[in-house]
Amino acid sequence: MLVDGDGGRLKGEADEPGWEVDPDDEWGLAVIATVGRQLKLRREAVGMRAADFGKAVGYGEDLVYKIEGGKRIPRPEYLDRADEVLGADGLLSAMKEDVAKVRYPRKVRELAKLEAQAVEIGVYESISINGLLQTPDHARALFESWQPAYSPEEVDRLVAARVARHSVFERSPAPALSFVQEEATLRRPVGGTMVWRQQLERLLDVGRLRNVTLQVMPTSSDAHPGLNGRIEVLKFGDGTAVGRTDGAFNGRPISDPKQVRIIDLRYGTIRAQALPPRESLAFIEQLLGER
Numbered sequence: 001m002l003v004d005g006d007g008g009r010l011k012g013e014a015d016e017p018g019w020e021v022d023p024d025d026e027w028g029l030a031v032i033a034t035v036g037r038q039l040k041l042r043r044e045a046v047g048m049r050a051a052d053f054g055k056a057v058g059y060g061e062d063l064v065y066k067i068e069g070g071k072r073i074p075r076p077e078y079l080d081r082a083d084e085v086l087g088a089d090g091l092l093s094a095m096k097e098d099v100a101k102v103r104y105p106r107k108v109r110e111l112a113k114l115e116a117q118a119v120e121i122g123v124y125e126s127i128s129i130n131g132l133l134q135t136p137d138h139a140r141a142l143f144e145s146w147q148p149a150y151s152p153e154e155v156d157r158l159v160a161a162r163v164a165r166h167s168v169f170e171r172s173p174a175p176a177l178s179f180v181q182e183e184a185t186l187r188r189p190v191g192g193t194m195v196w197r198q199q200l201e202r203l204l205d206v207g208r209l210r211n212v213t214l215q216v217m218p219t220s221s222d223a224h225p226g227l228n229g230r231i232e233v234l235k236f237g238d239g240t241a242v243g244r245t246d247g248a249f250n251g252r253p254i255s256d257p258k259q260v261r262i263i264d265l266r267y268g269t270i271r272a273q274a275l276p277p278r279e280s281l282a283f284i285e286q287l288l289g290e291r
Contacts (some may be wrong), residue, residue, distance in 0.1 A: 139190030
């Protein structure tokens with residue numbers, strides 16, 4: 001589809017894959033429906049037809065209707081351009097924050113929300129590098145290895161969601177973060193040697209932050225409470241906490257104080273058996289020197 005007079009090409013669905021709303025995400029559906037309604041009302045208020053508006057913002061008429069009908073997630077640049085074309089004085093552009101959240105899967109948003117509120121986060125990982133510690137290339141290599149295979153657009157969306165969680169390191173006041181990684185997760189060259197080296201370098205950078213404690217659990221260590229899988233403990237300013245472990249409670253997030261204490265006890269035991277932080281960083285540096 002071409003723009004009259006200038007030979008420019010309007011974006012259609014083939015150019016905007018992977019921006020559908022999750023049909024099971026009720027909040028996301030409501031947000032996108034509201035945004036679409038506001039876009040339509042603004043367009044109609046200035047007397048502009050969908051086809052003309054589409055040409056002005058660089059989108060095909062069919063995609064304009066789908067966005068206005070709450071069937072597609074508008075990209076940030078679409079909202080900025082619409083704000084300019086419709087003279088909305090920043091009201092449409094301001095919707096980008098909520099729309100950006102809808103891009104990410106619901107489970108990721110819920111986890112990111114908890115991480116954003118926590119004053120302490122503790123994580124033990126036995127299978128892979130924790131998501132908060134992953135580089136984008138490492139995360140991409142993991143998602144591309146999953147079966148059944150994700151589409152390239154789905155991979156992009158998942159990587160963006162994982163990287164967005166890294167904002168926890170930029171919070172002020174900074175939360176206390178502690179990580180325990182099994183040695184095997186550090187030795188696996190996910191994504192190839194270069195990606196692997198960049199991942200270990202990120203671990204060193206993060207591990208040197210004043211509010212972060214990074215420890216390595218050596219393969220030579222004795223049995224410990226984390227051998228059944230990941231353990232997570234998030235503590236909040238009001239004294240409440242949430243815990244999750246692959247080895248109990250069916251892996252579901254738990255907020256009951258007695259059960260959280262059990263998970264917290266297991267995590268504390270794991271930390272006590274792992275290498276101290278300084279030795280852990282030295283261990284990672286040694287791994288880097290081996291290749």
